[in-house]
Amino acid sequence: MANAYTNIVRDGLWDNNGVFSMLLGMCPTMAMTTSATNGFGMGLATAAVMAASSLLVAAFRNAITQEVRIPVFILIVATMVTLVDLAMNAWMHELYKVLGLFIPLIVSNCLPLARLEAFAAKAPIVPAFLDGLCMGLGFTIALTAIGAVREIAGSGTLFADASLLFGPFFKFMELRLLPADMGVLMMILPPGGFLVTGLLVVVKRLLDLRAGKEIQMSGAHAVA
Template identity: 75%
Template sequence: MATGYGRIARDGLWDNNGVLAMLLGMCPTMAMTTSATNGLGMGLATAVVMAASGGLVATFRDYITQEVRIPVYILIVASMVTLVDLTMNAYMHDLYKVLGLFIPLIVSNCLPLARLESFASKEPVLPSLADGVFMGLGFTLALTAIGAVREILGAGTLFADASLLLGPAFSFMEVRVMPETMGTLMMILPPGGFLVTGFLVVGKRMIDVAGGKAIQMGGAHAV
């Protein structure tokens, strides 16, 4: 089973990364990556929802009929989103005000529903829970990376207002990388989101192609 969980982790974090490989969840990706902190907060909220929803669907999959599965999945995701939304409003209110409408919109995010349909509805509870965790973490890494690039190029900072998400003890993460006057406004506007996401998708695919060629050459030498 270790190999199985290793495969689940690799799929979620890299091979089938929701943003960089499957290109799902583009709405929050474009809207909430104006800074690394926003991307991290949105990604972690989505990861919690995905893990909890995956575990619940796997638990009750034998009782969910084919005809009503999609409404049931949406209801489960909506319930988890409501819990996350209320929790963030209570304990991380400043960040909650920044993320705003996009927390409830996790319900309509294609990524959680896609994983419930393709994985959790067919697999046991623990693998489904792991799939939700790693798919969510992969989503978080992608959003944080996009947000970091856009924030550095657009505002000259990195993890601005991180203390709102992680607490005052993490204020050391708030770094000014370059003078404010050197920032390019376009990078924190919608065109910047598309540009950075596109370059990261291309970069991932180039790494995958290079890795595949290296494996083939290694196999040929072994033969």
């Protein structure tokens, strides 16, 4: 059982990462990664929705018939998005203003619905919740990484305005790494999003290939 949970965590965070492996959720990925702060906030909102939706779908999976499963899944996701939207408006209003329309659009994000259909609808509550949470956190990692690269190259900063969006405690995260006049404007425009995402996908594939070769080599040595 522990090994199964480990596989779920690894799949969500790395092996089947929603952005870098399955290329899902490209709309918020392109739009909300102009900075690491925005990507982090959008990712956490999506992770909360995915974890709660997976939990509910798994809990009621035996009562949801095949004929109505998709409308029910969408209704559950929409309900969770509404709750997250209201919570962010109440307690994280500055971040809410930045993310704007893209919070309600989580409903149309392919990733939550794909995981409900592929995993939560067929799994017990705990594995389903863990899958939703880890897939959401993997999405958060991807958006934060893309946003960090774009922000550093485009503005020379990292986690700019984090304290304004998340609170004074996050002041330590705000860094200036390059002079203000060294930024490349294209990196914080839409073309920069496609470029950085493509490069990071390639980096992940290369790391996966290298890890696979190392495993094969270690196995060959063990046989020898």
